[in-house]
Amino acid sequence: MTGRQPAPTEDLLHRRLGLTDQEFDAIVDKLGRGPNDTELAMFAAMWSEHCSYKSSKVHLRSLPTRGPQVLVGPGQDAGVVALGEGVACVFKIESHSHPSAVEPFQGAATGVGGIIRDVLSMGARPVALLDPLRFGPLQDARNRYLFAGVVAGIGQYGNSIGVPTVGGEVKFAPCHSANPTVNVMCVGLAAADELIHSPKGGAGNVLVLIGASTGRDGIGGVSVLASRTLDQDAHRARPSVQIGDPFEEKLLIEACLELARRGLLDGLQDLGGAGLTCAVSETAARRGVGVDLDIDEVPLREPGMEPFEVLTSESQERMLAIVRPDDVGAVREVCAKWGLSARAVGKLRGGGQMFVRHQGRVVAQVPAKALAEEGPEYERPASAPPWLVRVREDDPAMQPVPVSLEEAFYSVLGAPGVASKRWVHEQYDSLVQGGTVLGPGADAAVIRLEGTIRAVAVSTDGNGRYGLLDPYLGGAHAVAEAARNVATVGARPLAITNCLNFGNPERAEVMWSFAEAVRGIGDACRAINTPVTGGNVSFYNESGDSAVYPTPVVGMVGVLDDYRLLVRPGFPSGGLVIYVLGRTLPELGGSEYGEAVLGKVSGRPPRLDLDAEGRLHRLLHECARQDLLASAHDLSDGGLAVALAESSIAGGLGFTVSVQDDGLDPAVALFSESASRVLVTARPGREGDVEQLAAVLQIPITRLGLTGGSRLEFAGLFDVALSDAVVVHEGTLPRLMSAQRVAV
């Protein structure tokens, strides 16, 4: 802004739209003049934190993104890796936390719709959804309302479009009461040579807007909702939440895949945050061309919409196809077959300008790159919070166990974050499409590739407590555990996508935790050789002074060469030798035991030896390949005791184990969350092979006992009936959610 400096309190349009004075000045510089109101609204949307990644870019650049398996890395709508046999896996994770906090059902539902369109825009059929969720404690009626609404919304949308929901996680913490975290990951499959790439150039090609008409819903979604903290009046933002129509989305999927199959597309772009402005400017910027957009051609839901409303509306279920002029008729025909609107709304052109026309006038003229690629970039101040040192020194392993071990066991097994999530995943269709070999509740979901014995394994993971206590380790553990989950079923981890859920980046301690988490993710991905193919950053997840735990969530994909060799978590039969792979140390910092039994989130998260982690994955993969294992289950929240109980419950069979062979304190032996450990049973007669392979790969292996009977027997400590453990594990969520009262 040249000349006059406005008073900091002055009510200026750019401030109301969420732009700073400096950002406004930068826009003036790019245009060589002051923007009109329409242009300002477009910049406000595209330069929002949500779209521009202005606070995170400098850190995200440090992540490893290359590898022979990566076909498409960050920067496109979704990442792509090769699965072999000419099949490409397209995947991406995104957050829809802010809309879900305001309107849980539609917020979560439209999150599903959005991520599906990201995958679809690469030309892939969406084949699986996973939903990592975080809520406040369920004793609170409003948290139950949010939890029930989000799960129902995900179910309603996913179930109605025929994409199975096969995994995810649900955890609870007080910091999520005001700010639930709703992430959703979508995985799609395509023939590698049929992927839709976004080529350079294409001047003269036509922009065809397919799908729903454009209304006033979701205006300001990226700037009002996603790029600010939610305050007391958050419910007033409800009109900024979009309403989903899964039927329209299902038709979009089928129509777009048919267009792709028939070679009628020169490009395909989803409409999500920032609506048409984002889709059109990104398309032009990536191709290095300009564009003419005639918004009078956009089918509208209501008359009298202003240009800025048409340009930034986030109405759902729309896709933008880039079509060669000769193919426009054929595109219209395919869309008509599916009952979808298809309207030519503009043309790519030479130069780099984006022209927006309305009633014969140019109402906006801006360089496409300025909108899409030249947003601000901040290296915000970062510093560790001073209280962290004290909290880290408070090591739960040094505390006496306040209750009996049996009581502690039930407290941990029945903690809502650990207990069975059947109440959630039974509300999701996990079977549709007929590819689900391993569905919800396993360490990783496994989806087979049609007509082959190959399969893709997927898992999501993130531990907010670790993120709070050491965000570097929080990031690294999320990668390691997601990879371990994939390896546990017998697959080879390939690559990740990540969703980084944090508070207000303008606060130094939040920025520090973000930078640390990204550093942890980067180190772990380099060590395990799983590059980052993209992801999403969700900032401003805080209210007042209370931010969500720094919660990096990692979505991992891996490949299973023969799904018939996959390894399941449940004990399949009696008399099997139970082993734990990996070393158990007195590590209860940030553990489920610490929170459920001691009532504290403190100490240091478990250390992580990335080299050992990688060797463990190779061991698991090799064991699966040679069919040596009868079961395998990752040790995570709740440690060995919970892993044993879960394998027992899943198989409907008890066990007798001795967990203290190396003289560990019983609480540590049972509940330590030391990383890089997996519980396995060997196939009868193959025990020696498992032990030998472990020795070769230098993975400690400890024989714990045998499967069998109907009791969970921790020899010398305590034992409980399997049926009682089932009641606690399965009953927790239904019991909490049957408290009928919910608060709106």
Add this chain to the structure above:
Amino acid sequence: MKPRVAVVTFPGSLDDRDALRAVALMGGDPVAAWHADRDLRGADAVILPGGFSYGDYLRTGAIARFAPVMAAVREYADEGRPVLGVCNGFQILCEVGLLPGALIRNRTLSFVCRWIHVRTEGPTEASAGLAGGEVLQVPIKHGEGQFVASQEEMGRIEAQGLVAMRYCAPDGTIDERFNPNGSAHNIAGLHNETGNVLGMMPHPEHAVDPDLGPTGGHAVFHWLLSAARDRVHA
């Protein structure tokens, strides 16, 4: 010759490709049919698959009943050719009156996806039907699967032996505790008086491949394909 089985795709059908795949796996010749067509491409049998036809925003199956293809489906039913409606297909068959009763929201008001057991009822004189007394493990996945009928209609359904299968315990006991959606008389599936039209809420097409789980769907496809084969040879 393999019996040809048409699977109708409505806009919003979801398990259509799964049904086509299951037909092929079970030894039939799958034929894709389209809601806007008036014929079923010479198929010997027809499947109305699961999903949310036309979005099902109004009432399940309420719009599908007006689809051009439904005239052909009705003809098949009247001619005695086998017609199988699964989930949304069952809802559509009730909506068009080829089967009695209706399906409303689950008693829990929640969608439920779960592997369950059903026990087939014995074949009646009128129906070729499924073999009776078998316990099949099959999945359900629906929000509106609670079978209801008026008292009078229910009396007729039971008197004429139109119940094809009921939700049951793993050992076959018919027990309210194993009723996943509150269906009257634990009804999971029905056939018509002549036994050639079968509607069921569980998904047999998701229970045919041993690589993916239990194979309780085999019995249903055996019935469908053998009834279709009888047509071929008739």
